[in-house]
Amino acid sequence: MRKAIAALAFVVCFVAVSVYAGPPANGFFFSAAGQVLEGRFSEAYIGGGQGQVGNTVHALSWDGGTLGTQWGVFCPVLSAPPELIDSTLDANGNGHLTWRSTYRGGTFWLSGTGDWAGGDPFYTGIVYDYVHTTTMHYLAGQIVGYDTNAQFKGLFDIYESCIMLTIANATLVGMYGIPPADYPVLKQGGPSGPTLKTGECDVCNDAVDVLGEWGDVSSITLVINNCALSTEQTTWGGVKSLYR
Amino acid sequence: MKMASVLAAVVLLLVAVLAQAGPPTDGAYKSITGAMLVGRFSESWAGGGQGQIGNAVHSMSWNGTVLGTQWTVSCPVLAQVPALISDSRDASGTGMVEYMSHYSGGVFWLSRTGPWGDGSQDYTGTLDYYTHHTTFVFVNWIPISYTANAEFSGHFDGYCKCITVTANGASVGKGTQPSNYPPFLQTDCATNTGLQGEWGSVRDVILTIYECASGNDPSTWGTIKTLYR
Numbered sequence: 126m127r128k129a130i131a132a133l134a135f136v137v138c139f140v141a142v143s144v145y146a147g148p149p150a151n152g153f154f155f156s157a158a159g160q161v162l163e164g165r166f167s168e169a170y171i172g173g174g175q176g177q178v179g180n181t182v183h184a185l186s187w188d189g190g191t192l193g194t195q196w197g198v199f200c201p202v203l204s205a206p207p208e209l210i211d212s213t214l215d216a217n218g219n220g221h222l223t224w225r226s227t228y229r230g231g232t233f234w235l236s237g238t239g240d241w242a243g244g245d246p247f248y249t250g251i252v253y254d255y256v257h258t259t260t261m262h263y264l265a266g267q268i269v270g271y272d273t274n275a276q277f278k279g280l281f282d283i284y285e286s287c288i289m290l291t292i293a294n295a296t297l298v299g300m301y302g303i304p305p306a307d308y309p310v311l312k313q314g315g316p317s318g319p320t321l322k323t324g325e326c327d328v329c330n331d332a333v334d335v336l337g338e339w340g341d342v343s344s345i346t347l348v349i350n351n352c353a354l355s356t357e358q359t360t361w362g363g364v365k366s367l368y369r
Numbered sequence: 370m371k372m373a374s375v376l377a378a379v380v381l382l383l384v385a386v387l388a389q390a391g392p393p394t395d396g397a398y399k400s401i402t403g404a405m406l407v408g409r410f411s412e413s414w415a416g417g418g419q420g421q422i423g424n425a426v427h428s429m430s431w432n433g434t435v436l437g438t439q440w441t442v443s444c445p446v447l448a449q450v451p452a453l454i455s456d457s458r459d460a461s462g463t464g465m466v467e468y469m470s471h472y473s474g475g476v477f478w479l480s481r482t483g484p485w486g487d488g489s490q491d492y493t494g495t496l497d498y499y500t501h502h503t504t505f506v507f508v509n510w511i512p513i514s515y516t517a518n519a520e521f522s523g524h525f526d527g528y529c530k531c532i533t534v535t536a537n538g539a540s541v542g543k544g545t546q547p548s549n550y551p552p553f554l555q556t557d558c559a560t561n562t563g564l565q566g567e568w569g570s571v572r573d574v575i576l577t578i579y580e581c582a583s584g585n586d587p588s589t590w591g592t593i594k595t596l597y598r
Contacts, residue, residue, distance in 0.1 A: 128532070152490045152532075153508075153513055153514075155514065157541060157570070158540065160454040184470060195523075207478070209504075210454065210469065210502075211469065211500060211502070211520075213498050213520070213533070215531075215582040216433050216582045216583070217579070217580075217582050217584070219531065219533055219577065219579050220522055221520045221533065221535060222523075223502055223518065223520070225454065225455075225467075226409075242547050253456050254464075254465070256465075256467075258454075258467060258502050258504060258518060260502065260518040260520050262520075262533065262535040262575045262577065263533075264397050264533075264577040264579060265579065269575060270399060270535065270573075270575040271535070271575075272518045272535050272536060272537045272573050272575070273518070273537075274502060274503075274504040274516045274517065274518055274537075276463070276465045278457070278465075288463075290463070290464065290465065290506050290508075290515050291506075292465065292504050292505075292506045292514070292515070292536075293516060294539055294572065294573065295537075296401060296537060296572075296573035298401065319538075330482055330537035332505055341401065341573070342541075344516050344535070344539030344570065344572065346506055346513060346516075346539065348506055348508055348513060349461075350463060350508060350520075363537040366403050
């Protein structure tokens with residue numbers, strides 16, 4: 126009987142280890158150093174147009190040929206009207222407007238083969254504190270482009286207390302259209318607005334009959350912190366000790 | 370006598386026109402389309418440290434080998450304590466902090482060979498507004514890196530033309546002057562590579578050139594004539 130229990134424990138443990146082999150490694154990872162791929166993003170105009178509540182972000186790594194081989198961010202939803210924090214527009218509509226936009230919800234996916242590899246084939250988690258600070262550039266009242274600081278935090282699934290902090294630059298490539306095939310598809314997250322709770326993204330489907338904008342993501346810093354074996358995980362030594 | 374005066378005026382006008390041949394061409398120019406070069410920046414810690422009043426920015430185009438072949442921005446100086454926009458650090462000092470930093474002064478230079486030029490002359494001008502929106506990531510109260518939106522507006526010397534620029538910046542390093550990055554500048558704009566400072570990349574540059582709004586218009590020929598009627 127004791128042998129059978131030990132064998133069962135071994136199987137259970139093996140299965141657990143094969144699924145959750147270990148948390149990602151703590152550290153700082155930079156795209157400028159080649160440790161993180163740069164990426165591409167789309168933002169669907171779920172709210173009806175640029176900067177509208179309900180708009181949904183989708184960002185994926187880009188290796189020059191394929192999207193999403195290393196990381197992905199799915200469905201942060203613009204939760205409040207963007208706040209204007211700076212303006213230099215002149216009487217002819219030339220200059221800048223800088224907006225700060227807060228999003229809620231969303232999830233992330235991180236390959237297990239990066240420099241942060243800890244044994245799992247991939248890592249997932251929820252996104253929180255997602256913010257864009259965007260400087261829109263106008264010529265004669267028309268937007269000719271924008272540059273953005275994007276930031277968010279992530280809480281890893283399975284590995285309690287393990288967090289990710291990310292900052293990046295982004296820039297507009299196209300808007301009020303359907304992104305080309307080599308940009309992330311437009312997504313619809315939800316529910317939007319104040320009912321959406323941090324980390325909640327119970328809907329993240331491809332958006333239908335919606336336009337959006339798209340662009341490039343660069344200068345990424347990814348910080349992984351506080352990662353250790355989850356208290357829910359047990360080592361083989363731990364399992365054996367239960368049956369001694 | 371009257372004929373001679375008119376002739377002299379015509380000659381003067383002709384000389385003036387020749388001296389100002391080829392104003393910069395209005396339009397929008399972007400690095401992501403290849404229309405203009407990306408760049409590199411330095412910010413000296415002439416004020417005594419990161420984010421201190423008196424720090425001076427120096428940015429130059431970068432073609433992969435040589436600095437400053439197409440554009441430069443010299444010596445906007447941090448004019449006031451950066452405004453804190455948000456701070457999401459936890460009790461252990463880990464999180465993000467956003468600042469908005471206003472600079473004053475500074476000049477720009479654009480090569481005659483850029484897409485805005487006709488090859489006749491380089492262009493210079495003065496900055497009227499220069500700001501950074503910067504997001505830092507901290508771990509245990511230590512800043513790890515930052516990204517920034519840099520933006521400025523200015524006007525050209527000798528033409529009724531204005532310029533607006535937006536760009537993404539990101540930190541690369543800090544300490545003593547590195548090679549292949551713009552030289553550190555003192556608060557008085559003199560080069561001083563003995564200073565400490567920080568440096569980084571400039572990408573996603575958007576530059577527009579356009580007629581200045583009427584408040585900035587230099588006098589027209591018609592206006593000048595009315596002065597002497």
